[in-house]
Amino acid sequence: MPLMGNENKPMKLAYYPGCTLKNQATNFDVSTVSSMAKLDVEVEELDRWNCCGTVHALDSDNVMNRVAPITNMIRVKEMQAKTEGMAGEFMTSCAMCYNTLKRANIDVQQRADALETINELLYLEKTKYQGDVEVLHLLEYLRDRVGFDNLAKKVTRPLKGLRVACYYGCLLMRPKEVAFDDAENPTIMENLIRALGATPVEFSHKMECCGAYQTVDKPDVIADRTDRIMGSASEERADLVVVSCPLCAFNLDYRQDDAKRLNPDFNNMPVLYFTQLMALAFGCDEAALRFDLQHIDPLPVLKARGLD
């Protein structure tokens, strides 16, 4: 039974929330922690975690940009050393944090000289990093450590009839070194949605980028991306779209007002984090769901499916 560390003791898992889960995306944070508690996994937020770097630097002279993400690996080692039953691994539910942390980790695992330089730069740290921490995305953890079959047993409120379009965006599966499922056509989120009793909906734009940080000063460009992505989910008669990235969530949810101005035929559709659907299916209350933080209110579609 993989859910238990040993006799009736919940498993402990180090958790890296990231900046936006502690700001606008509180709903992603509380739904992650609450649904993991229902799965008997005790998530413990890393002490003194710092910015993941948000984006992976792509130039060849990039050691400085790896310092911030690698510092977090040291925090994991520190927490592991003082916590009984904790492995040398940690979980994040944010796709962007996952991508940046995972890529930095792979990079230093493959380049001993870069790791040595980073350890020299971090000379005040008592722990030296040796490339021995594993970075896990929550979806990966749920599939491989919990198991979707076990997860399905915890569902108290099956999301019957709910049509869910699973949007992956760019960061979960690209580049292929970080992909934990098929990089061109992943199905891990659909399998989770199925375990929750809902119906996954295939749509053409599930791997298409939302325009990411161009949202800062080019909302018109994002409006076009949102119109196409949400439009393709709408064509397949989805009730809502689920995401794993707070930046995708902002663009696909908040920028729907701009999409509507661009295309008067645009249909508003709620955008939720996959963890919110888990929390809903596990019977968590509003404090764990925080639907009040969604720009497009999901309650009407949930009500129509008898899930409010």
Place this chain on the structure above:
Amino acid sequence: MDTTLRITSAHAGSSFTARIEKISGQKLLACYQCGKCSAGCPMAAHMDVLPNRMIRMAQLGMQQQLLETKAIWMCVSCLTCNSRCPKGIKIAEVIEALRKAALGGGERNDNLKIMELTPEARSVLPPIATISAMRKLTS
């Protein structure tokens, strides 16, 4: 009007081409212009020069024309092009190198004026958006 473009080894071996190859770690001359990068690019509709043409211009050492395009600032490193290039060129890395070349020109040449946004626009943006934009668009 004379539209003949004379391609010589002097162009292909220009110091600009070598610099972009060095910063990006990519072999620009491997590109044979199949266009798959542009075909799959989600931002192509908003670019004045398409990704395959950016590579061509970099091969030809067209420094000034290339660094003046809006397109080099439009890429969001979604890596769709990288995953599909039959020659294994990492196009997103090349575009990031072009930004580095534009930003490292000796004067401040940021492509994001965050203080010019309205306070209202700034207040709704999540930190994940502003931090990543500043990391990729400013020096």
